[in-house]
Amino acid sequence: MINGLHPRTVPCEQCPLRALATFRPFTAEELEFVSGFKAGEIHARTGETIFAQGSRSDYLFTLLRGWLFRYKTLPDGGRQILNFVFPGDFLGLQGSIQEEMQHSAEALTNVVLCAFPRDRLWDLYSRFPGLAFDVTWLASRSEQMLDENLLSLGRRTSLQRLAYLLLHLYLRAEQTGLADDGKAIFPFTQQHVADTLGMSLVHTNKTLKRLAISGTMRWRDRTFELLDREGLAALALYEATLDQKYPLI
Amino acid sequence: MINGLHPRTVPCEQCPLRALATFRPFTAEELEFVSGFKAGEIHARTGETIFAQGSRSDYLFTLLRGWLFRYKTLPDGGRQILNFVFPGDFLGLQGSIQEEMQHSAEALTNVVLCAFPRDRLWDLYSRFPGLAFDVTWLASRSEQMLDENLLSLGRRTSLQRLAYLLLHLYLRAEQTGLADDGKAIFPFTQQHVADTLGMSLVHTNKTLKRLAISGTMRWRDRTFELLDREGLAALALYEATLDQKYPLI
DNA sequence: CGACTTGTTGATGTACATCAAGGTACGTGG
DNA sequence: CCACGTACCTTGATGTACATCAACAAGTCG
Numbered sequence: 054m055i056n057g058l059h060p061r062t063v064p065c066e067q068c069p070l071r072a073l074a075t076f077r078p079f080t081a082e083e084l085e086f087v088s089g090f091k092a093g094e095i096h097a098r099t100g101e102t103i104f105a106q107g108s109r110s111d112y113l114f115t116l117l118r119g120w121l122f123r124y125k126t127l128p129d130g131g132r133q134i135l136n137f138v139f140p141g142d143f144l145g146l147q148g149s150i151q152e153e154m155q156h157s158a159e160a161l162t163n164v165v166l167c168a169f170p171r172d173r174l175w176d177l178y179s180r181f182p183g184l185a186f187d188v189t190w191l192a193s194r195s196e197q198m199l200d201e202n203l204l205s206l207g208r209r210t211s212l213q214r215l216a217y218l219l220l221h222l223y224l225r226a227e228q229t230g231l232a233d234d235g236k237a238i239f240p241f242t243q244q245h246v247a248d249t250l251g252m253s254l255v256h257t258n259k260t261l262k263r264l265a266i267s268g269t270m271r272w273r274d275r276t277f278e279l280l281d282r283e284g285l286a287a288l289a290l291y292e293a294t295l296d297q298k299y300p301l302i
Numbered sequence: 303m304i305n306g307l308h309p310r311t312v313p314c315e316q317c318p319l320r321a322l323a324t325f326r327p328f329t330a331e332e333l334e335f336v337s338g339f340k341a342g343e344i345h346a347r348t349g350e351t352i353f354a355q356g357s358r359s360d361y362l363f364t365l366l367r368g369w370l371f372r373y374k375t376l377p378d379g380g381r382q383i384l385n386f387v388f389p390g391d392f393l394g395l396q397g398s399i400q401e402e403m404q405h406s407a408e409a410l411t412n413v414v415l416c417a418f419p420r421d422r423l424w425d426l427y428s429r430f431p432g433l434a435f436d437v438t439w440l441a442s443r444s445e446q447m448l449d450e451n452l453l454s455l456g457r458r459t460s461l462q463r464l465a466y467l468l469l470h471l472y473l474r475a476e477q478t479g480l481a482d483d484g485k486a487i488f489p490f491t492q493q494h495v496a497d498t499l500g501m502s503l504v505h506t507n508k509t510l511k512r513l514a515i516s517g518t519m520r521w522r523d524r525t526f527e528l529l530d531r532e533g534l535a536a537l538a539l540y541e542a543t544l545d546q547k548y549p550l551i
Numbered sequence: 552c553g554a555c556t557t558g559t560t561g562a563t564g565t566a567c568a569t570c571a572a573g574g575t576a577c578g579t580g581g
Numbered sequence: 582c583c584a585c586g587t588a589c590c591t592t593g594a595t596g597t598a599c600a601t602c603a604a605c606a607a608g609t610c611g
Contacts, residue, residue, distance in 0.1 A: 207500030208380035251456030
């Protein structure tokens with residue numbers, strides 16, 4: 054588990070995320086505030102736990118670099134991955150204000166997070182409504198993704214679930230500039246996929262084979278290749294067209 | 303589908319929800335603003351659709367009276383209930399600012415909702431940071447409930463899922479003042495439960511029988527009775543104690 | 552010093568037998 | 582007629598067991 058804050062290595066003024074299409078430009082005042090709001094960074098290596106269910110954290114986070122995932126565990130040992138977190142995503146707001154975290158977070162690669170003290174969130178709300186609005190927007194977007202996930206677990210078959218998840222992850226990677234020429238590095242294992250989709254490792258493996266012979270994608274050696282976007286979307290039972298669903302936000 | 307706004311029948315100054323432990327008291331200015339923010343009411347009867355997936359709504363809602371649920375449908379006809387909505391809950395923020403709704407909402411009883419124009423949400427953020435903070439808090443709480451739901455669908459057995467759902471609904475009813483002496487009216491059918499838990503109607507029915515013989519609860523004629531809170535919680539694989547999980551928020 | 556074994560580990564692939572959940576059908580009772 | 586109840590057979594998913602393969606560390610030998 055990560056404890057101490059790391060001094061900042063990336064000044065907000067040069068934040069690489071600001072270039073992403075997802076983000077609106079900040080005003081000078083906002084930028085200055087955010088920069089002062091950022092207390093430091095968290096650096097974690099592949100496999101490390103960033104925070105654990107039941108612990109308290111004085112900080113809210115933003116993922117600056119790398120991949121991680123949020124998960125919950127059941128007393129009987131079962132693990133459910135809730136979602137994967139991409140650069141620019143908020144982390145830790147779920148537990149809201151000063152309560153125990155209800156989930157854990159683990160790094161899939163080496164990661165850098167920006168840490169913001171929870172007790173200054175009120176400052177942000179009172180002085181920068183625009184930023185407050187952005188926070189709400191991010192929260193609402195992640196709620197939408199959770200909804201879609203719930204639909205997957207509840208109503209899609211294992212093949213559809215798998216197709217949906219891989220397509221979703223690819224599209225998010227693409228939006229974050231982590232995909233190139235239909236290819237993206239997926240730094241997780243079949244076990245992670247199984248834990249996300251609520252299925253066993255063995256069944257995940259079999260279903261993955263079935264999906265592979267559809268020819269819509271390839272996933273080998275940590276590299277995911279999207280071969281037929283529309284085909285995979287059809288298998289995933291995507292209902293909206295891709296443009297509607299992913300309007301480059 | 304409901305279209306027109308209904309003139310208000312309940313002035314915000316006399317809102318029955320303000321008495322709930324869930325809510326902090328408003329300042330006079332906040333109350334005045336909220337009252338002006340409320341454009342009118344939506345009245346819907348049991349079974350009516352309040353808004354549908356794919357439609358646009360100019361309003362955000364707060365449930366004033368009654369029960370309803372949010373759901374999504376798949377092109378193949380599958381329906382997944384995302385969550386049940388209780389008085390005081392926010393509705394429609396998921397789709398965030400001016401986009402198509404990604405889910406539908408249907409009334410389980412006759413319901414009254416307060417409608418707030420989306421395009422004045424910015425006003426709220428810029429003038430009443432306290433209220434903005436509340437909105438975020440509500441969103442974060444509902445995200446937490448979705449997380450728990452996801453854990454259910456992914457990792458709990460059908461019996462555990464069922465126990466969890468019924469306990470969850472009872473506790474929420476209790477917090478909303480809808481439960482009395484261990485009993486609450488559950489205005490939904492086994493089909494709704496099946497659609498929430500991602501299982502078939504038949505299997506839901508069988509599992510319900512199994513749960514009934516545990517003696518921890520009884521559910522007949524729309525009335526749910528909690529007979530053994532701790533026992534049901536144990537069956538549901540609740541990991542935190544009830545107080546931790548439900549600190550009367 | 553470098554090349555070649557050997558052992559270990561984690562991820563993946565595959566074959567069963569078993570079991571939980573689904574689907575259809577046909578009841579009841581209000 | 583709709584919600585609920587139950588029997589039946591089928592199918593999808595699980596669990597265990599074991600094989601393969603690459604990455605990596607330690608040790609051995611030329």
